[in-house]
Amino acid sequence: MGKEKKAFALRLDPDLHRAIEQWANDEFRSVNGHIEFLLREALGKAGRLPKPAPSNPANNE
Numbered sequence: 001m002g003k004e005k006k007a008f009a010l011r012l013d014p015d016l017h018r019a020i021e022q023w024a025n026d027e028f029r030s031v032n033g034h035i036e037f038l039l040r041e042a043l044g045k046a047g048r049l050p051k052p053a054p055s056n057p058a059n060n061e
Contacts, residue, residue: 010035
């Protein structure tokens with residue numbers, strides 16, 4: 001199963017929300033999904049994404 005998502009309130013300037021909403025629509029994403037995409041992209045470029053946990057080779061047999 002996928003990871004559980006953390007829910008929290010986010011306050012945005014209405015003009016910023018409209019711009020993100022239009023961009024999300026252009027990319028066929030929800031506003032929430034697009035914000036998550038943009039944050040993940042920025043974190044990756046900054047080298048701040050957590051490293052994935054190494055797989056356990058004993059479980060791959």
